[in-house]
Amino acid sequence: MKENLAIQNNKSSRLWKEIVRHKSVYLLLAIPFTYYIIFKYIPIWNAQIAFKEYWAVQGVNKSPWIGLTNFKTFISSYYFWPLIRNTIMYSVGKLIISLPLSIILSIAIYECTRPGLRKTVQTLAYLPHFLSWVIMYGILLALLSPGDGIVNDVIKYFGGKPIDFLSNTKAFPWVVLFSDAWKEMGWSAIIFIAALMGIDVSLFEAATVEGANSWQRIKYITLPAIRPVIVTVLLLKLGTILNAGFNQIFMLYSPQVYSVADIIDTWVYRQGLLEFEFGLATAVGLFKGVIGMALIMISNKLVSKMSEGSSLF
Amino acid sequence: MNQKTKTLRPVVQNKKVKLTSSDKVFNYLVNTFMVLTFLIIFIPVWSTITLSFRPNDYIGTNLEGMFLPFWRWSTDAYKALLGNNGFISAFLNSIKILIGGVASSLFLTIPLAYCLSIKTLPGRKFLNYTIVIPYVFNVGIIPVYLLIVAVGLVNKLPSVYLPGAISTYNCIIMRQFFEGIPGELKESAKIDGCSEIQILFKIILPLSKAIVMTIGLYYAVTFWNDFFNAMLYLNDSYLQPLPILLRNILMASGMNEYVEVNAFGNAPISAIKAASVFLSAIPMLMAYPFIQKYFTKGTLLGSVKG
Numbered sequence: 062m063k064e065n066l067a068i069q070n071n072k073s074s075r076l077w078k079e080i081v082r083h084k085s086v087y088l089l090l091a092i093p094f095t096y097y098i099i100f101k102y103i104p105i106w107n108a109q110i111a112f113k114e115y116w117a118v119q120g121v122n123k124s125p126w127i128g129l130t131n132f133k134t135f136i137s138s139y140y141f142w143p144l145i146r147n148t149i150m151y152s153v154g155k156l157i158i159s160l161p162l163s164i165i166l167s168i169a170i171y172e173c174t175r176p177g178l179r180k181t182v183q184t185l186a187y188l189p190h191f192l193s194w195v196i197m198y199g200i201l202l203a204l205l206s207p208g209d210g211i212v213n214d215v216i217k218y219f220g221g222k223p224i225d226f227l228s229n230t231k232a233f234p235w236v237v238l239f240s241d242a243w244k245e246m247g248w249s250a251i252i253f254i255a256a257l258m259g260i261d262v263s264l265f266e267a268a269t270v271e272g273a274n275s276w277q278r279i280k281y282i283t284l285p286a287i288r289p290v291i292v293t294v295l296l297l298k299l300g301t302i303l304n305a306g307f308n309q310i311f312m313l314y315s316p317q318v319y320s321v322a323d324i325i326d327t328w329v330y331r332q333g334l335l336e337f338e339f340g341l342a343t344a345v346g347l348f349k350g351v352i353g354m355a356l357i358m359i360s361n362k363l364v365s366k367m368s369e370g371s372s373l374f
Numbered sequence: 375m376n377q378k379t380k381t382l383r384p385v386v387q388n389k390k391v392k393l394t395s396s397d398k399v400f401n402y403l404v405n406t407f408m409v410l411t412f413l414i415i416f417i418p419v420w421s422t423i424t425l426s427f428r429p430n431d432y433i434g435t436n437l438e439g440m441f442l443p444f445w446r447w448s449t450d451a452y453k454a455l456l457g458n459n460g461f462i463s464a465f466l467n468s469i470k471i472l473i474g475g476v477a478s479s480l481f482l483t484i485p486l487a488y489c490l491s492i493k494t495l496p497g498r499k500f501l502n503y504t505i506v507i508p509y510v511f512n513v514g515i516i517p518v519y520l521l522i523v524a525v526g527l528v529n530k531l532p533s534v535y536l537p538g539a540i541s542t543y544n545c546i547i548m549r550q551f552f553e554g555i556p557g558e559l560k561e562s563a564k565i566d567g568c569s570e571i572q573i574l575f576k577i578i579l580p581l582s583k584a585i586v587m588t589i590g591l592y593y594a595v596t597f598w599n600d601f602f603n604a605m606l607y608l609n610d611s612y613l614q615p616l617p618i619l620l621r622n623i624l625m626a627s628g629m630n631e632y633v634e635v636n637a638f639g640n641a642p643i644s645a646i647k648a649a650s651v652f653l654s655a656i657p658m659l660m661a662y663p664f665i666q667k668y669f670t671k672g673t674l675l676g677s678v679k680g
Contacts, residue, residue, distance in 0.1 A: 079496045085570040086489050090501070093486035093540065100521070100537055101508035107517035121520060169407045172400075176380045182408050185415045187666060191658050193599030195617045199624050199651030203422045203436065209644060211421050214437035243415070254382075262384040275400035308602065312621070326515075333516040334606065346514020354511045 111344035124340075131344035140328065148324040151237060151305035156298055159242045159249060164291065166246060167253035168283060172275075186247025194312040201227070201240060201313070228317040237322070241309060249294075256290045257283065293364055300360035303353050325349050426451055426648035430641060450641035451649035461650070463612060464619040467531065468598060471615055475535030475597035476590055482540045483548060483589065488574050490545075491552035509542035515606075522607055533607035534615065535597050544589045551585040552578060588668040591661070598658060620654050623647055 080087075106121070111131055113124040135141060166186065173179040189197070204210050205226040213223040226232040264282050273281070307326040314322035325345060333342030393401075417440075424440050429448035432439065455461045489495065490502060518537055527533035555578060563573050579586065601617035608614055624647055641649075658665075 076496055079494065083492070083495050083570070086492060086495055089485040089571060089574070090489045093482045093489075094501075094504070096482055096540060097504060097508070099525070100518075100539070103521050104517035105508060105511065105513055107520045108513040110517070110520075165407065166411060169404050169411070171382045172404045173408050174381055174401050175405060175408075178405065178408050178412070179382070182412050182415075184666065185412060188659075188662060189415065191595050191599075191662065191665060192655055193601065193617055195599075195601050195621050195624070196651050196655050199620065199647060200418050200422050202624060203425050203644070203648055203651075204418050209436050211417075211435075211437045211440065214435040217435075218437070243418070247415075258382065260383075265384055274394050275397045311602075329514055329516070334519065339516055339520070343514060343516045346512075346516060350512045350514060357510050 108343055108347050108350075110340050111347045113340055115339040115343075127340075131341045132348065134341060135345050135348065140323070143320065144323060144325050144328055147321065148303055148305045148326075150234070151310070151324060152298075152302050154234070154238045155241045155306070156295075158238050159246055160291070160294070162242055162246050163249040164253055164287065167250040167257060167287070168279065170250065170254055171257045171283070183247070186250065188247070189244040190248035192244070194308040197240060197244060197309070198312040201236070205236065227313060228315055230318050230321045233314070233318040234321055237306075237310060237313060240313075241306060252294065253287050253290055256287045260286045289367070292367065296360045296364045296367070298360075299363075300357035301353070302356060303349050422648050422651055426645055426652050428642055428645040428648075430645075432642075436644075448641070448645075451645040452653070454641050454646060455649055455653060460611075460619065461653075464614050464616045465653075467613060468616040471531055471534050471600075471604075472594060472597050474531060475539070476593050478532075478535060479539045479541075479544075479593040479597075480586065480590055483545050484579070484586070485574070486540065487545050487548035488552055488578060489570075491549045492570075493553075493557075505540075505542050505545060519606060528607050529610050529613060531608070531613065534600055534603045537603060538596065538600075541593070541596070544592055548582075548585055548589055551582060555581055584668060587664075591665050591668055594661070595658065595665070616654050620650050623650050 110121055110124060112126055112128060113121075114127045114130075115121070115124045119125075170179055170183055173182075192200075202210070204212050207213055207223045207225040210226075212226070216223055224232055226236050260282060265278070268278050268282060303325060305324040305326070307324070307330070310322055310324055310327055311330070314327065326349075329342045329346050329349075332338045332345070421436060421440050424442060424447075425436060427447035427449065428439055428442075428451075429446060430450060432442070432446075486505070490498065490505070492498070495501075522528065522533055522537065527536065559577055559581075560573055563577050568576065599617065601615075601621060604615050604618050605621075608618070
């Protein structure tokens, strides 16, 4: 008994020594942690209004509790399924279009026999990633506007009727999917290019000796080399599947296309900050947050199981 | 003759092996795909640029306008924008947000990432959870909005960058980098009597220029591009940063919807819109060579280790 106690005492005093030894570290941490408490944890505390009837006069803490009413209102409402459907449709659709394109682009960049062309495409393809969606909207206007956009110039040239892409419910989803692919294709190719650069030269030597042609090389060396990266990208995407791209849709949509454009985030914005239904909007945000958290944990578990060290935390 | 090719893929030099016809088809397809990609990315950019230089007396479609010779270009739209007080003040606001944002972000992120990288720190695991939980559990925009209103940041420029001043993702990337710095360096500095703060400034930071640049640029892009926080919290028009003004210009069907009539001279409206797009993108385009150099490194740091 006594020995145990002594060991424990020893342990806690050693811990205390360690803490004292690191006191300047805790000092350094003080400001960032105060920041975390104010800007990251107070919002979590504020999220309690999802279970309350929020009155601005009474504030977050004193507004009356109403249980799950806000959640019930959301789940039983007519916009529940359209919102979920649009959110998942955009997020999965973007993946289906962008992933193959970025894989093909990475292989093309890797195999391109003209260095000038390769460098030009590489530089140009990464660029749109850094432009904001406001700027993208400006570029899309110059392309797609029904009056003088160049796409409609082409349509008119071939005798077609001009299409108002941004306010047509059939065209709008495609504008969202392809503008996203245009913006992010090059950027998402980087990770695949990195994987390709890591391929062992001896594999190509062996393939040359065996007389493999380009297609066989792609099939047996290149694609297997990036397969684990593809799986990782897919798994990480699973974690953020409810993020369908607020900034993009917010910039591009208009009331005419709400039925096909509205995603959870844009709806929360309008409901909360334009209609001032704070409680309901927070409940929907919280609903998304809880599911999102579960998905991130699952995808992170799967990724860290698959490859040591490539998980985020 | 051996055909010399310069691909990123290592090419095995072997004079006896000739390109078979299927290899030629392959190379042809690859290069065609590259040219197509180039055109698909270039045409929208080019159409916006040429549109911004469209002269007022131009008659014809925008498609034809893309081939308008240089000597017929007009800089009226740029003159009008750069001579407009609203545009200049929006530009300056954006610069202020950029500088304030990057400075406060680095000031907060570097110490945090450094402290979390110290493996002997008691409570390190707990502290790590503290930063990861809000990152994984996102409660949405309304609770943050209520906070910003409550602390009185509305109509103050920091309201744009303070909510995102520490990006947990950036912090984790930085922490991973710091963890990779050999511990012996810190140990020897400690023996010489350096405190942790001195170690951070004298040993760690000089070794971490690349990561600090990368993360700084990440933050810079985010703050320069942000329009959402600015839209929520900056209601006074003289506080508006560039993205908000740009959005207003783009959404206005007639120019005098948001500014006094003739504020922008006699350039065509579509040219003004395109020119403001281009001017908003210029700082990003100028930083782009540096961005490209550091970003590719930084992304790889974050995604594939080792």
